[in-house]
Amino acid sequence: MNGTWHLLTILVTAVFTSNILLTNYLGMCSFLAVSKEVKTSLGLGTAVVFVMAVTCPLNWMINAWVLEPLHLDYLRFIVFIVVIAAFVQVLEMIIERVSETLYANLGIFLPLITVNCAILGAALFMIIRKYTLAESFLYGAGSGLGWALAILAMAGIRQEKVNQSKLPRGLEGPGIALVVAGIMALAFMGFSGMGGGN
């Protein structure tokens, strides 16, 4: 029971209290670029959830079974990137083969996230925090969900409010998006509390 509770905490923490986008500010470029419409950001968000949930345990295995026994910790960055890129490529081929609709809604975003730093970030965090295999799967899924939640919220705000508003020219586009992201990050701080309790 205690174990299940612990795993659940990791998942929830990754989604809310230490949201990889809003507390670590990782994965910003696609977050800013693809958050203009809810529909497209949902596609990108789903792709990120999926890729993170799979690449985190995959990288965990490679780290624990190949890199650590050989004392090659310094190769982590580059190996993780190669693994993520290859996995995304293969995933894109599979999706394209299996379903046209899925490809149209999700597949075309995959090349975008090969270089999403949030995905590499999650893989590196899970090593630093010494997660187990099960934990890193949940951490990956949680981080992905958290990222998706943040981009969806952002897209909702941009689609419903920002696009309808008259903005000073200098603030248009990424400018106002960064201001909104900052306020969202402040709001997400509410999940962990202000006192520095954890």
Place this chain on the structure above:
Amino acid sequence: MMTAFLIGLGVMCAMVLLMTLVILVCDATIANYGPVQIVINGDKEVTVEGGRPLLSALKDRQIFIPSACGGRGSCGMCKVRILEGAGDPLATELPWLNAQERRDKVRLSCQVKVKRPLRIEIPPELLDVRQYRTTVLRLRDLTYDIREVTLQLAPGDRIDFKAGQFIQFEVPPYALTDDPVYRAYSVSSSPSTHDRVELEMRLVPNGICTTYVHKYLKEGDAVTINGPYGEFHLQDSDREMICVAGGSGMAPIKSILMRLDELKSPRKVRYFFGARTGRDLFLVDEMRALERSLPDFRFIPALSAPEPGSGWQGETGLIPAVLERHVTSVANAEAYLCGSPGLINATVAALKRKGMPEDRIYFDNFG
């Protein structure tokens, strides 16, 4: 120390190789769609290798859809109608398709992957488009920024085109581009010359193709072109002709005039050529020679900003104003316009004010 280094290197190479292998295997199995049939315009059937973009699959079968960006989805030119087998447009295509085109099932052929049998529709003349391997016969500077390029086709090869049409010039990878790119240029030679193609190219600062031609290309170099393309060409009628061009817009008009000269056409032709200063004028002697040999042709160059003291005797001002002064009636006339969007829009407006119906104004927009 050395062993640690070697182990690191070995593991890194092994990882990269493994991943490459995985991708290659997937590419050969999952992404292998086998041969796929494409039916073009209801009658012509071609078999292509599946899993590749339609644009390049057709190119392999010697069917050339015009495209400027080389298939990256950034020019929006390679449109074809796909009646069957392609699904809905992708997000990468939507910016290029208007509502009518979406209803007509128009797609960007560089973004559509051939996975199932397709039924497509393309302009029939594209089936006559071919690729030609040529060599540069002659390079000649017409002005400080316009260069004439004469390409010689391979021995025994021949190109058929209509006066006014254009070809696509392939720029190989060089300092400014990593991939081959294609740019459209009007042919300036007469269509009765079947073994040579002459082009006029204006240097655009940092333009990929024009920089290549002006700074890198040498006589004797190999150049690949494909064509011919274009709806802008000499019409088979006996109406009077009003031709308007600026800059390298001279090219298709010159081709049209040479054709008329060969036909000894009695049509009344007035050719207005717009330039800024005397330095921007070219081929004036050739035009004057045509004035003598054609029964009713006049070349009217107009400078918008002649240099003071240059002794310019001809017309001054912008083309639409010059046109107003020279053209009295458009009742039995058709117009051929070629040049920048600004020149074309202003001239179309001027001609319409004179009462020329839109369907008798033919233009080639160099935008």
